[in-house]
Amino acid sequence: MTVLRLFRRTPSADLPALSEVLNSLGDAVLVFNSDLQISYVNACWKNLTGYTSKEATNTCFSDYIHPEELQNWIDITRKVSREGDSQFLWFRLIRKDSEVRWCEIRLQPLRSGDPFPLTATLCDITPQVREDEISKASHRSLSGLVNRIPGMLYRGRNDTRWTMEYVSEGCQELTGYNRDQLLNQTQLSIGGLIHPNDAGRVWETVQQALQQHRCFELYYQILHADGQYRQVYEKGQGIYSSTGAVLGVEGIILNISPPSE
Known part of the structure; x- marks a missing residue:
């Protein structure tokens, strides 16, 4: 028919x-x-x-x-x-x-x-x-590159807790905590891990840089899950809306502590 x-x-x-x-x-x-x-x-x-x-x-x-x-x-x-x-x-x-x-x-x-x-x-x-396959392959390649960087790439909110919305897998070595433990958490935050003697200076330095729309560089101590502090270096910048409002911060944090004996 x-x-x-x-x-x-x-x-x-x-x-x-x-x-x-x-x-x-x-x-x-x-x-x-x-x-x-x-x-x-x-x-x-x-x-x-x-x-x-x-x-x-x-x-x-x-x-x-x-x-x-x-x-x-x-x-x-x-x-x-x-x-x-x-x-x-x-x-x-x-x-x-x-x-x-x-x-x-x-x-x-x-x-x-x-x-x-x-x-x-x-x-x-x-x-x-x-x-779509090429896009997925490119994404996998980029993700692999990011996760091989010896540090933690991050994107977070501009609050005193530095609430994280994204962290690379380097967070585990840097902090001793995995990504699920650090992302959008109320009990655990990067801000809560910063040494009390450094926390105020870190906040003020970042806020000044955000007001001037420039990058910030920081040296401070962060508390590892093993109970020991690590010396870290951070470089980051603000994320802004089209009107200039601060939407968040992003950057990288590297462990610069001397190798343990």
Whole structure:
């Protein structure tokens, strides 16, 4: 059965126009029968898969799906047939030339209340997926670089507790506490770890630098989880809104204590 016969209520004079419309689309359009065999594809199908309409007709759509994605395809078709709602799926499609492309398919019943036939649109999202993978790889590389720095990179609030909103993994070696223990905590804070003799000077120095929109550099002692104080060096700067209001502070804290004997 062709898609034109499925639209048999349309006057025959309009059928060529409908075919032209479907073939002009940039996405593949498909119709599936109750056996999930392809009964119609538009012209874009060949551009996407390399198979002609004649080669595709009466074949199972699962023949074009990467084996690892088959169960997802089965699940989505059952859900659409059972519930009658439109569903979408990202999957890997195997082209005629064996190239694997990431695609998105949107599947729905042709007629409300009837589980079959099903109609679908299919588009190539390979460039989008690759960009996402590159972005994730770049993020992993940057995160790895940050976490290998022998110190603690931070971003925090401009309050007397120096409440942390982000700290790198270097916090563990610097303070003896892990990231979960330091982030947005009320019981434990970087401000609470600064030696009492240094805390006032640290606060005043940072506030003066923020008022003048310049970087600050500090030397002070911080209490490690082992009960010993460490000498540290900190360099940071303010984070400002477009109006100049202070939103927070960010920088790096390094352990400069002499190596223990």
